[in-house]
Amino acid sequence: MSDSKNQTDPSRRAFLAGAAVAASVAAIGLKPRTASAAGENLPHLSESDPLAKSLGYRAHASNVDRKKYPNFKPGDRCGICRFFLGKPGQKSGYGGCQIYAGYSVNADGWCASYNARS
Numbered sequence: 001m002s003d004s005k006n007q008t009d010p011s012r013r014a015f016l017a018g019a020a021v022a023a024s025v026a027a028i029g030l031k032p033r034t035a036s037a038a039g040e041n042l043p044h045l046s047e048s049d050p051l052a053k054s055l056g057y058r059a060h061a062s063n064v065d066r067k068k069y070p071n072f073k074p075g076d077r078c079g080i081c082r083f084f085l086g087k088p089g090q091k092s093g094y095g096g097c098q099i100y101a102g103y104s105v106n107a108d109g110w111c112a113s114y115n116a117r118s
């Protein structure tokens, strides 16, 4: 017998995981790196990376699963996310991301940890 009320919605779970990661990043005081260490030369994050997969990362935001991530809005992308370490507003190419240490993400990508720059 299945009790769907006790199961956590996958998009909610991914959002909470992203929020937890973001809170951890903030708690340990990580700050965006300098322009010379913006991460554009780091290996590209794979969509199949376990953390990336859990947060629904897509190298191209147009491929985001809109049913699974209803909080995604057209126009949201890494280049305008506060966790992106590349050039703010960057429209193409890759840059580092505070969530995925050691990897670069596509400026046109997106994941459930997206948080618009203010």
Ligand code: SF4
Pocket: 057, 077, 078, 079, 081, 082, 083, 084, 097, 098, 099, 100, 105, 109, 110, 111, 112, 113, 114, 115
């Ligand atoms: S820059 Fe933002 S949206 Fe892009 S992968 Fe990092 S946290 Fe996710």
